[in-house]
Amino acid sequence: MLPQFNSAFSIDCVIFGFDAGELKILLIERNEEPFKDWWALPGNIVGENESLDQSASRILHELTGLGDIYMEQYYTFGDVARHPQGRVLSVAYYALIRLGGDKALKPISNYAKQAYWVNIKELPRLAFDHQQIFDKGLEKIKRRIKHQPIAFELLPEKFTLTQLQNIYELISDKKLDKRNFRKKMLSFGVLKDLDEKQKGVSFRAATLYRFDKRKYAKLFGKEISF
Amino acid sequence: MLPQFNSAFSIDCVIFGFDAGELKILLIERNEEPFKDWWALPGNIVGENESLDQSASRILHELTGLGDIYMEQYYTFGDVARHPQGRVLSVAYYALIRLGGDKALKPISNYAKQAYWVNIKELPRLAFDHQQIFDKGLEKIKRRIKHQPIAFELLPEKFTLTQLQNIYELISDKKLDKRNFRKKMLSFGVLKDLDEKQKGVSFRAATLYRFDKRKYAKLFGKEISF
DNA sequence: ACAAAAGTGTTTGATCTACACCCATGC
DNA sequence: GCATGGGTGTAGATCAAACACTTTTGT
Structure with missing residues (x-):
């Protein structure tokens, strides 16, 4: 009964960092089709034996080497045509991390050429529906910062x-x-x-x-x- | 590249109604395996050409005959073992509906024997991780009612x-x-x-x-x- | 000495809280 | 006439907003 058509689910992460007085997010330059060479949010297909939270932590760890980070699932994007290769649901997470010191980004795994911190006011055109995913993530932390102590996550x-x-x-x-x-x-x-x-x-x-x-x-x- | 293992995604709905001074949710008695004869939240596998929002509206419409209802996606549950037959992600929605008048529930479709309004303080044991889904939904509306005019959705x-x-x-x-x-x-x-x-x-x-x-x-x- | 940011109080108005009695209606 | 919920105001406490100058330090 279960899988009636080809589908998969992925995680996409909006990873906020505070650096040099600017609020930035981590973007990757994709190294795979579709959207090869485009800028995108870090994300990945969820593994068979991986929960959503685990998958999100893994992605963040692979890119930054960091663990034990405040991450929160905030929305799931499921438009029929959001992925050109099939039906792919994407569960979005945001994270807030301390950029203080000089934690370099890890040299990147297979799916990305490189990762960069980009000021949220100067984002390039993004792959898939990632602009929409970012927008909703920013909106979420705007609300959340009023009632939860999340600002501290960004500071040393x-x-x-x-x-x-x-x-x-x-x-x-x-x-x-x-x-x-x-x-x-x-x-x-x-x-x-x-x-x-x-x-x-x-x-x-x-x-x-x-x-x-x-x-x-x-x-x-x-x-x-x- | 896409579907690396069998998986599917479903929608589950926490449908709140206000009746006789009590806050209730709609539960179904399942008519299919797994959890046949158990109480469960109304839910269904998402169709191939259906967005998440569409799927949620469809489920609600099939059960109540109602359309144009305030529904909101609030969380996605993705534990590896949450569904006994495979990997099934569930995207949860809540809805608030006016029970006023005497809108009867529609005689139910295939997947449920019957649907009932149940006081949220007297919930039976629920199938799958539906108790957890309900808990989070209730928590969400508790927060949301403070800032959004959602209470009116429950009233005539x-x-x-x-x-x-x-x-x-x-x-x-x-x-x-x-x-x-x-x-x-x-x-x-x-x-x-x-x-x-x-x-x-x-x-x-x-x-x-x-x-x-x-x-x-x-x-x-x-x-x-x- | 100057540039750059740190640090510090008071007043005013708005909002929140606590609290108790009379009113209108149907039976 | 009584039971049931409808409807109303005030005082005190707390909170939010506006506002400008002096201090410290490095160069």
Whole structure:
């Protein structure tokens, strides 16, 4: 009864990173048909013995060498003609990763020539329906950042309040008031002041903070509005 | 390259209805293996030339005779062993429908013996991973009701403020203050007072309202917090 | 000394919460 | 006339928004 026609399912990932004050996503240059040489979101066909979450983690790991990353499934794209070679459902995930330091991207596996971080405001034309997948992913994190502490996933462990505000501004696409932002953020009590200053900057060094997951966990249930 | 193993995808629907002061979902009694005679969410394998949204609407229409219903995809379940006969991804949708009047359920198609409305607090054991699918669906509408006007989808066109409050209480699972609730709801300006009273009740008749979609549409972009 | 970003409070208006009684109707 | 739900206002607390100057540091 089961498979009545040829079909498959794939995962596509929108992997956000914060670097040099810009919000970027990871794109690959495809090395296979269809859409050979096009830019695309990292993605892959799901393996026979792989759950969706596993498959998403694998793709991310293969491209970045990173594991234990915040990823979330957010939508499934299933238009009949979205893939030229057959019926392929795509389950979309987003991830938020720390680009701090100099974690190089891994030299890429078979399905991509190379991977690059691209500013979300300067995306090239994308393969398949990947523009649509990206759009919906961005929309999701815009909503989610208001109620969940996802901004911290994009920052190094130690960060300044200005960096944090920067991320909120980039994702929500509005300017925020510095004083009000700090007051509110600190009022939640989930930022730990590290008694430590930024180094290597040519101006007054800012205080470093860490996101305190334990304290956040204790708030669970209480709706937070960042 | 495409289909490397036998797989298929299905849709499962959590169809919420509000009836006699209770929040219910539609369950079917399965008439096919696997899980023959078990209770399950309405669902079906997606057809070859059917998009996911189309498939979800079709399932709902076949069971209830209703069309033009608010449905939304909310999650895709893809554990390797979730279906005993092979690899079957399930894309889950929820719908909110007006049970008002006496729309009977259609006598059921092949895959179900019968369909029933079941109070969400008294669900039987469900087939497959349907309990998990339901749980996530309920969680979704709990969140969504705070920001989107989905409660109105469950009510007849003309409704009283008490009925509306009732739905908020059932979904969010808390008691609300009557005065505060009314003040807030009316303050959005999306309820139209119909200058008309409830009929056939054995106590003071309540004013009927209608949800004004046009006015709501004009608020678009502004975040509402119901 | 200047450039660059860090850091810091107060006022005003809006919104949220808690709370209790009289009203209209059908029986 | 009584039972049932309909309908209404206020005070206090909390939260959100607007707004500008001084401090620190490196060059």
